[in-house]
Amino acid sequence: MNYARPTPALAIHDLQKSYGDLHALKGVTFGLHRGERLAFLGPNGAGKTTLIRCLAGLTKADHGEIFLSGRPFKSLESRQQIGFVPQEIALYADLTTRQNLEAFGRFHGLRRRKLRERLTWALQWTGLEDRADDLVGTFSGGMQRRVNLACGVMHEPDILLLDEPTVGVDPQSRQRIFTMLDELSTSGTSILLTTHHLDEAEERSDRIVILDQGKVVADGSIDELVEQSVGTQRLVRLRIDRPLSSPIREGVAAGAVSYGNSGEDEISTRIDDVSNHLPGLIELVRRRGYGIADVQVESPSLHHVFLHLTGYELRD
């Protein structure tokens, strides 16, 4: 893969990492462009956390290269370009919001005016100005998540790494968190997040990378992934007014296609061009004397893609 033009914010080439006999990463390669939102999907044990840790400089890869804006990743120097938000609420619960933000700002090297500016921005961004001097330990899970997120971006990183940023959060807080992330993305921050929520990945990312057993098995937008894996076919379900006496056949001899099974009141099939083929199918069923009670057309989703590529549900 060539990442020379345009230079991606993050480029990973053939990253490998093993723990004894366990190969957590088996040559992972992908890129992340400026302002892009990339969702990382994979079942448990796929290597997502190892990858995030490598990118955050917390784990040293056995082999492979990481480039930040075209320059090789160097642990201490590159940290300034990366913001890391772990899955847990990694905050000091017995400090206030302001004190937590200040502390992590300082750890990221911010001082004086810059620190004050970022503190003001972070309180506004999280919507917690009125809770700035309250202890974080007294906050709801959603509020803690927002502070957790803000602590990771105090130093205005080019790339934000998020490990399951919405785990255990109610839908309203999730929405709030994604609105915050959208703001960052709009301002040019590249976002790489791991998630178990397929809908989040589908709706809130520009690109999806699916990792399975330490390898990238798919990389692209949702439409590209669908086309690459399950194709453009749609699943059509027709519910009829009474059970079929026998399968409905279309055509003759060797070219004939049959729909449905005897005794069932539903006919389901996959068709390529819905607008052209669906009316024909409905007409065929009617000609056989069956009334149609309901029609369902199902588009392939990320769920189907995931199932198709990995062979199991994401929760597995």
Add this chain to the structure above:
Amino acid sequence: MILTVLQISFRRLLHNRVELLLTFLVPIAFFSIFAVIFGGGLGRGTTPRIKVVAVDEMQSVVSRQVMSALREQESLRFVRENDADALQRDEAMELVRSGSATMAIVFRNDHDQLAAELMADASDQVAAQVVSALVNRSMMLSEAEYQVSQLTDSDQNDTEDSVDAVATGVPKDEPFGIEASLQRKVEVIDVMGEGKANPVVSMYASGIAVMFLLFGATGGGGALLEERENQTLDRLLSTQMSMDQLLLGKWFYMSSIGVLQVGVMFLWAQFVFNVDLLGHLDGFLMMTVVTALAASAFGLFLATLCKSRGQLNGLSVILILTMSALGGSMVPRYLMSDELQQYGLWTFNAWALDGYTKVFWRELPVDALAPQLAVLLTSGVVFLLAARVLAVRWETN
């Protein structure tokens, strides 16, 4: 319902190794430690030997006999065996003041009678009683033997009465007895506690202070494990901060808290128990700072050694209480056998308590603290380096 609660509680206990350890193993461990210290399990037969020096100012037959008898006592250890005759009173007193000897026995002439002065270091509250009894007994027997040897045959009948009196301590004719008269010739002089308002309290204060420094330090070290468990450590290490800076920051913090903790405790001791803290501020600060640095490094070492907070709690309770028992924070070391006293030197507590004793009790100049400061500081640095090496696994796993 009650049965279910009981059942669940037992099952939970069985699943919690640390709680099981604290419930069953720690009491056994402590019982064993105290049994070893006081029951003679370890170092059997090596009862605590009191370090003494003796000065014979009288140079009589009896005084030489007493000296000789005392040298044969197993419970005494003469620290200046060879040059006892040459030893002077002031020199002996200095040996007591510096802690080289617990007691100086000075035999002097009191109107042609043998008298003994026991110059004692009252920090060892048992030694004065033991040595006093031994000296009394030796003087009594030596004097009696000498008198018997001076008698003619015609006096033999009277002698029997005298010997009986010596043996029983209950004379037939004398209203106060020989023992009573000899008692009056043995005088215990406290050469260390003179002029001090409440001298022994400072030793207890330092004993407790060191023990709590260690508990505080492992608590502080536990915060590191907590940060590891809730991923705050990962987050910290993803910033500009290095593991070196993190450990040093924690070391300084824990040491500062330790110094404050001990400082507050001694201030309390000054106002409530009249311990002279302000009069010994330089030595106190030196000892407290170095002990706190060493204890904090030990706390960090334990934290980096353990995998979880629960493991740290179990291990630290066992280690700290063992060190405190052996090192003299719970029971004065002079009550232990020589062997156990030697083992005690492998603990922070023993070195720290020796240092505080030099400051508050012996009132030695600060340069006398050099061995204690050197040992504590070196062990602190070694533990800190060990913690750093162990923490490598958190950076690169």
